[in-house]
Amino acid sequence: MDSSESVHPALAADLELRGLVAGRLTDERREALIEVEAERIRRTIASGGWAMANPAGVALVANLIWDTEHFGEPSADLRRLYLSPEADPSAIAELLNAVLAHCKTLGIKRYSARVLPASAIALNLLIAQHGFRLVDTSLEIGNARPPVGDIGGGRWPAETAQVADIEQLVKLSHAFTDNRFYRDPAIATQLARGVYEKWVSAATQAGELLCVRDAGQCVGLCTTRQIDLATTPFGLIGLVIVAPAYRGRGVFDALLDGARRALCPDGESALVSSTQLNNVAAQRAFARHGLYPFAARHVLHRSSSQTS
Numbered sequence: 001m002d003s004s005e006s007v008h009p010a011l012a013a014d015l016e017l018r019g020l021v022a023g024r025l026t027d028e029r030r031e032a033l034i035e036v037e038a039e040r041i042r043r044t045i046a047s048g049g050w051a052m053a054n055p056a057g058v059a060l061v062a063n064l065i066w067d068t069e070h071f072g073e074p075s076a077d078l079r080r081l082y083l084s085p086e087a088d089p090s091a092i093a094e095l096l097n098a099v100l101a102h103c104k105t106l107g108i109k110r111y112s113a114r115v116l117p118a119s120a121i122a123l124n125l126l127i128a129q130h131g132f133r134l135v136d137t138s139l140e141i142g143n144a145r146p147p148v149g150d151i152g153g154g155r156w157p158a159e160t161a162q163v164a165d166i167e168q169l170v171k172l173s174h175a176f177t178d179n180r181f182y183r184d185p186a187i188a189t190q191l192a193r194g195v196y197e198k199w200v201s202a203a204t205q206a207g208e209l210l211c212v213r214d215a216g217q218c219v220g221l222c223t224t225r226q227i228d229l230a231t232t233p234f235g236l237i238g239l240v241i242v243a244p245a246y247r248g249r250g251v252f253d254a255l256l257d258g259a260r261r262a263l264c265p266d267g268e269s270a271l272v273s274s275t276q277l278n279n280v281a282a283q284r285a286f287a288r289h290g291l292y293p294f295a296a297r298h299v300l301h302r303s304s305s306q307t308s
């Protein structure tokens with residue numbers, strides 16, 4: 001799909017940032033959100049992905065360059081399945097069949113997929129017909145106007161981590177194990193651990209990681225990124241980890257205070273993050289900072305050992 005094509009009507013069925021808009025969704029705001037999704041498609045295609053459409057909807061597949069290198073197998077992500085609410089089940093099945101057949105011709109061996117709970121037909125087809133397994137349900141959270149001001153009390157001031165901190169941060173990243181990579185039995189623990197080790201290293205090198213220290217040791221970390229998506233610029237909090245011995249002591253609040261200050265100091269730009277549906281501790285902590293759920297997505301994996 002390029003920018004000269006008309007926008008598929010199914011895009012309007014999945015307005016991901018809709019939950020961030022207070023009050024009724026005006027036609028103007030709806031158009032803006034459809035444009036965000038159209039831009040997501042253009043950007044994914046520009047970085048080696050592709051899209052396929054039929055009357056049921058649009059499937060957007062991203063080329064996972066980082067995963068391909070890390071896991072040593074060609075990897076792709078069925079990132080979005082925009083389905084018309086009245087889509088015929090057989091048309092949904094045809095779309096999935098065509099997408100996965102095309103992936104096969106491209107030599108894809110590892111897959112991830114994200115499916116809205118409302119798309120139960122697609123979810124069941126991916127699991128029952130295509131050998132995907134459910135590894136997580138991701139809860140997307142945010143606020144169009146996050147609260148301004150600190151709530152952490154300043155006991156643990158957050159600061160931008162330095163390259164010299166990477167060894168400590170990598171060790172701290174091992175404290176996060178209840179996630180889709182560790183849960184997937186087809187992924188070796190060392191490779192799952194490597195995902196977070198590389199994530200915190202790259203974020204530190206990019207100046208996008210805040211940390212909290214105690215006696216010189218990093219005891220909490222939080223990745224931050226500014227995203228400039230068409231009409232909707234927003235701040236993204238990626239990963240938050242607190243060392244087990246420091247949980248329940250205000251470190252999360254210090255990290256979030258720092259992240260809100262860095263990403264939306266005046267509360268004028270949206271702030272988004274995500275966590276696992278089962279991670280109630282994180283959800284309660286994010287809620288204290290005004291970040292509430294706006295979408296949930298089932299996350300599925302399939303690997304070469306399951307590929308027919």
Ligand SMILES: CC(C)(COP(=O)(O)OP(=O)(O)OC[C@H]1O[C@@H](n2cnc3c(N)ncnc32)[C@H](O)[C@@H]1OP(=O)(O)O)[C@@H](O)C(=O)NCCC(=O)NCCS
Nearest residue numbers: 176239240241242247248249250251252275281282284285
């Ligand atoms: C989620 C997490 C970042 C919260 O950090 P924190 O600094 O402990 O945050 P809080 O102090 O707000 O505590 C969160 C909840 O855990 C509870 N808690 C208290 N002490 C705890 C302890 N020793 N161990 C675990 N949880 C504890 C708190 O009471 C709070 O629950 P409540 O809201 O019902 O009171 C931390 O638990 C963690 O690092 N978990 C692993 C990584 C992770 O899941 N990250 C989020 C996904 S990106």
